[in-house]
Amino acid sequence: MSESVPIVLRVNGEEHRLLVEPRRLLSDVLREDCGLTGTHVGCEHGVCGACTVLFDGRPARSCLLYAVQAQGHEVTTIEAVAAEGRLSAVQQALHEAHGLQCGFCTPGIVITMEAWLAENPNPSEAEIREALSGNLCRCTGYHNIVAAIAKAAARRAGSAA
Amino acid sequence: MKPARFAYDAPPTLAAALALLAEHRDDAKVVAGGQSLAPMLNMRLVQPARLIDINGLPELASVTRDGDRLVVGALMRHADLARDPIVAAQCPMLACAAGTIGHYAIRQRGTLGGSLAHADPAAQLPLVALALDAEIEVASAAGRRRIPARDFFVSILATALAPDELIVAVRFPVRGPREGWSFRLFSRRAGDFALAAVAASLALSADGALAALRLAAGGLGPVPLRVDQLSGLATGVPMSRERAAAAARAVGAAAEIEENERVPADYRRELLAALAQDALDEALERAR
Numbered sequence A: 001m002s003e004s005v006p007i008v009l010r011v012n013g014e015e016h017r018l019l020v021e022p023r024r025l026l027s028d029v030l031r032e033d034c035g036l037t038g039t040h041v042g043c044e045h046g047v048c049g050a051c052t053v054l055f056d057g058r059p060a061r062s063c064l065l066y067a068v069q070a071q072g073h074e075v076t077t078i079e080a081v082a083a084e085g086r087l088s089a090v091q092q093a094l095h096e097a098h099g100l101q102c103g104f105c106t107p108g109i110v111i112t113m114e115a116w117l118a119e120n121p122n123p124s125e126a127e128i129r130e131a132l133s134g135n136l137c138r139c140t141g142y143h144n145i146v147a148a149i150a151k152a153a154a155r156r157a158g159s160a161a
Numbered sequence B: 001m002k003p004a005r006f007a008y009d010a011p012p013t014l015a016a017a018l019a020l021l022a023e024h025r026d027d028a029k030v031v032a033g034g035q036s037l038a039p040m041l042n043m044r045l046v047q048p049a050r051l052i053d054i055n056g057l058p059e060l061a062s063v064t065r066d067g068d069r070l071v072v073g074a075l076m077r078h079a080d081l082a083r084d085p086i087v088a089a090q091c092p093m094l095a096c097a098a099g100t101i102g103h104y105a106i107r108q109r110g111t112l113g114g115s116l117a118h119a120d121p122a123a124q125l126p127l128v129a130l131a132l133d134a135e136i137e138v139a140s141a142a143g144r145r146r147i148p149a150r151d152f153f154v155s156i157l158a159t160a161l162a163p164d165e166l167i168v169a170v171r172f173p174v175r176g177p178r179e180g181w182s183f184r185l186f187s188r189r190a191g192d193f194a195l196a197a198v199a200a201s202l203a204l205s206a207d208g209a210l211a212a213l214r215l216a217a218g219g220l221g222p223v224p225l226r227v228d229q230l231s232g233l234a235t236g237v238p239m240s241r242e243r244a245a246a247a248a249r250a251v252g253a254a255a256e257i258e259e260n261e262r263v264p265a266d267y268r269r270e271l272l273a274a275l276a277q278d279a280l281d282e283a284l285e286r287a288r
């Protein structure tokens, strides 16, 4: 009744033909079957944000999706963000502002905040803090992450103008 | 943190989804946004034999107008409710409340129907549905029916839905002239479930008297509650900030609040009075 099923998973523009049990989390399939270990796994119940990927361009917890659900959809992981060898605005700002220590939370933060900044190009510090509430960081105390997001926002606005 | 085995179906049509539900009933679980169900599956708090994925049914993701009702599809995501200009103009309380749910990434997936069917006692959208006297439109292979929000929420995580029924849409009243609204909640950290929340909608007549009042509170017990009756406000009487303040105190004093070790009832009683005061003030302001 619940044997493995064949699926075609489109990740970062590439097709993966896989055989998966329906209960396999998208996060696990990305890491174990596609070899894309940039997607991190913390809590597996939606709280920490480390596993966030883009699902049809929108941030989504990959631990709250099953890989079978991703058929016919486009998944984008952190590996695609600096694919051309150039860091994204959020990545560059995190680097400059020392917005990471161990880096466990970083992929989820980059994926989430790039999408959020595209929708909220001119955020206040309070808005940045609220947006970051969905990504837990156990190292930095958030201060430098907030500074990095503000910097990335300013830089994005500058390059858009 | 890995779910037990389940079979998976992604029916291509509503009829196919309803047929699967009719066949499997309690053995199956519908999955929409998965933002409440997947954590429960991953923790094995629920172990259905089958998931029926309704994300491929675009007919459940529309917003249409039917007379004085805004008919909002069950698959509308929280983020889309928050940014849809039609929802913002015609049912602003719904748009506002949806924008306060969880976190940015959670709102991109979570749906209106999923939130109502999940029926968390502190959730925003069940409170809005109750406060606005929305009707929940449900379908099964046998036909359709509309359930008033007052009859829908039965207990913690329990609703009037039968095992073979699917929520297809929710019918909200369109905001009328001289109608003000407010949605207020308090949580300790951004994105946490509310410790208490209040939804208020009031209409004034041309002379400034109260023409209609709807007041509801969430997070106080197993289901959201209507508290208009506790406010002492009567229609036909001129509205003022003083009357609103007295009403908020009366609601705080009289509301039934469940004792809870983590958040004492007395604390939530004070929260409720303060939130009701802010909500009534803001609704009054917006009605003028």
Ligand SMILES: Cc1cc2nc3c(=O)[nH]c(=O)nc-3n(C[C@H](O)[C@H](O)[C@H](O)COP(=O)(O)OP(=O)(O)OC[C@H]3O[C@@H](n4cnc5c(N)ncnc54)[C@H](O)[C@@H]3O)c2cc1C
Pocket (backbone or CB within 6 Å): A045, A046, A047, B029, B030, B031, B032, B033, B034, B035, B036, B037, B038, B039, B054, B074, B075, B100, B101, B102, B103, B106, B109, B110, B111, B112, B113, B114, B115, B117, B118, B120, B122, B123, B124, B125, B161, B165, B166, B167, B168, B191, B192, B193, B194
């Ligand atoms: C970190 C985090 C924080 C959150 N914070 C909040 C918060 O502050 N406030 C809040 O309200 N919610 C919060 N949520 C939950 C979120 O709002 C969910 O989106 C919502 O509760 C369920 O919607 P869903 O579409 O994800 O439903 P699912 O998880 O897919 O389903 C939930 C339940 O509803 C049933 N169901 C789904 N759709 C239908 C339908 N159309 N007809 C019949 N049954 C259906 C499912 O079978 C299941 O039993 C949070 C979730 C997370 C992970």
Ligand code: FES
Pocket (backbone or CB within 6 Å): A040, A041, A042, A043, A044, A045, A046, A047, A048, A049, A050, A051, A052, A061, A062, A063, A064
């Ligand atoms: S691992 Fe997915 S949110 Fe924590």
Ligand code: FES
Pocket (backbone or CB within 6 Å): A099, A100, A101, A102, A103, A104, A105, A106, A136, A137, A138, A139, A140
């Ligand atoms: S840098 Fe270590 S968790 Fe954020």
